[in-house]
Amino acid sequence: MASHAFRIRSITPEAENVRTVMLTPADAGAETYAWKAGQFAIVTLPNGLERPWTIATSPLMGTGPTFTVKVVGEGTKALTSLQPGTLIRLSDAMGALTLPEDAALHKHLFLASGIGITPMVAMIRDLLMRHPGTPSMLVCCMESEAAFPFREHFDMLAATRPEFTYRAFVKCDPCEGRECGRLDAERLLALVPDIAERRVYACGSGGFMRAASCWMQVLGVPP
Template sequence: EIRADGPFGDFHLTALPCERPLLLSAGSGITPMWAMLRDELARRPEADIRFIHSARSPEDVIFAGELAALAEAHPGVRHALVLEQAPAAHPWVGRLSPDMLKELAPDLLSRHVYLCGPAPYMTAVCTMLTALGLPAGQLHQESFGLPEAPPVATDSNHFWLTLKKSGKKVKILPGQTLLAALEGAGETMMAACRAGVCGACRCSTTGIIERQSVMTLSAQDLENGVALACSCTAKGDVSLDY
């Protein structure tokens, strides 16, 4: 028997809105960009949005027809396809480059950039954006998978995370999230966005903690020690219930 939850959480453009976004994607990374674009236009039909998508060939462009139709219906949307293999008349051939970025988004430094795609693409684009002078706070990107495991705790550099129901004690390092400590000890906890947005890893705590996100928590939750395990670290020994 398998229980499946429905979609929940927010995309970056919803949680971190801006007036003039630049959407950069490659391959299947277009999927969240397409969703954010439609949602933004539903709320702001005249929004000034730049959308640059990279793909191998015209046949590999997901949502190609829908994107063209949406851009035609909204004058504020300007989109470009950067193709490695393209017809002779296509203006953007090869891989996304700094010169292409400057031409397609000359006001780049005044925009917030939302980035998603294969890891090599994201690494290359992040390097380009940094070289072009985009402030780090204006870049928002999606990553796949879990972060690297933290160093193994020793007797002198950890706190104790106690599970109230079982009494089991788990070592947790300074700066390590409650969720990471639990999963590192083989415990299972519901978690989805892992960014402090969806609220799936909501838990009750006793002890000194530091919350990096309180997005789905009320003032009463905060008073009662409720936290989001994926975005909460321990400042001392902590008891936890979930």
């Protein structure tokens, strides 16, 4: 498998226990690194650990690939402890959770829980840049306001891009205007009455994905 060398440019807090890692290309292959919004790369760290992480940016942004990780174990602790300038290696981008070629012809619904937000933020950014005016909505479930990655980014997008809306279900300490408690098929339908007409993308924990699959069946969303 091809691998591409990048150096750590910066590591910044994104939410409680969540960090965003920005990279600088360090070889010719990395300069022209190609990916589709929503895809991931297998990252090889200097200590030899390998982990798949989603590229949280759109290629149209001009920032290169970035990762946003929840620090939970060996790999994420090692990644987020690296010093700027440290070399890491990325596989070619892979994965089928991407926007369709004819994305401009559809309305979209992005469903995410926790750190499963990373492919969604990449696709939302891409859709807004590539196909302005295409309706999209994000419905996400988070443990708390503090643990909600990209919260300010989504607030800014919702305030400036009328074609994008989002609703967050926050379990603990929701701020004013947030939904609280658990998402279910009934609440989802109330938020997105035209759900059966939308392209739906989902990413999150195993439990969230099982629930999302049931909601889609109940609400008549084609697989």
